[in-house]
Amino acid sequence: MKVVIIGAGAGGIVTSHVIKKIRPDADITVIGKEKSIFIRCSSPYVLAGIDSLGKCKKPESMITGTGARLIHDEALSVDVKSRTVRTKKESFRYDHLVFRPGECLYDKNS
């Protein structure tokens, strides 16, 4: 069973762990567009100069430790007919797709 998770934040990490617990044989690929695993909770301390940016970064083993694969790339599109996620560099086939890309602000008028 191939699972692709878009988003390597808290949601993507937890989802990969839960799926591995239920289906240890699952072949999980987590796609995150940042160079590191970045947890946002400490960001105010970084912005205030109290902590370093390293405080927000977490080890990749949080994902790879369960046997899941971590891909540092941006998901650009999903073809639901062929069950394929296309990123900037490659494509990934899935049986199950999970969206955990977080939130972002946008201007609906732009």
Ligand SMILES: Cc1cc2nc3c(=O)[nH]c(=O)nc-3n(C[C@H](O)[C@H](O)[C@H](O)COP(=O)(O)OP(=O)(O)OC[C@H]3O[C@@H](n4cnc5c(N)ncnc54)[C@H](O)[C@@H]3O)c2cc1C
């Ligand atoms: C200042 C601050 C303090 C907080 N403090 C707490 C706290 O104390 N306790 C708590 O429980 N929660 C806290 N939160 C909330 C917590 O950070 C969020 O609930 C959590 O980060 C949400 O996780 P997520 O995985 O849904 O989204 P995110 O953490 O936003 O992760 C989504 C990831 O998906 C990636 N992504 C998006 N689009 C793509 C794409 N197309 N391809 C590949 N990757 C993509 C993003 O780069 C990002 O890394 C805080 C948040 C903030 C901002």
